[in-house]
Amino acid sequence: MDPETTYTQLGGADGVRRLVDRFYDLMDELPAAETIRKMHADDMSESRDKLFKFLSGFFGGPSLYIKEYGHPMLRARHMPFSIGQSERDQWLLCMNQAIDELVDDIHLAAQLKQSFYRTADHMRNRQE
Secondary structure (H helix, E strand, O other), X not given: OOOOOHHHHXXXXXXXXXXXXXXXXXXXXXXXXXXXHOOOOOOOHHHHHHHHHHHHHHOOOOOHHHHHHOOOOHHHHHXXXXXXXXXXXXXXXXXXXXXXXXXXXXXXXXXXXXXXXXXXXXOXXXXX
């Protein structure tokens, strides 16, 4: 593994899995994330698995998602859901808190938050 990748800096598969699991745990726990939680199945195992596989490749590790599902086409895959600023911000609330809890390197944490903001903002398909 390349020591310079975000994947490696997060601790490889274990670190990415911890981030994904904490993110979805927070989505379940935080009342402020209720709207986006309702967009998911009651059992979020598949969502957890897909995000883990996507982030593994996105962060410079194995391209697990692409190998199994092909190109992520994130915007197209999220188009069936009504996503505005509120939904974006709920998603970011969960992810940013997971990062704050799990990533000790402040520069890496800032980089992750910036990257997730750009991606989450790109998923918006509704003006508010």
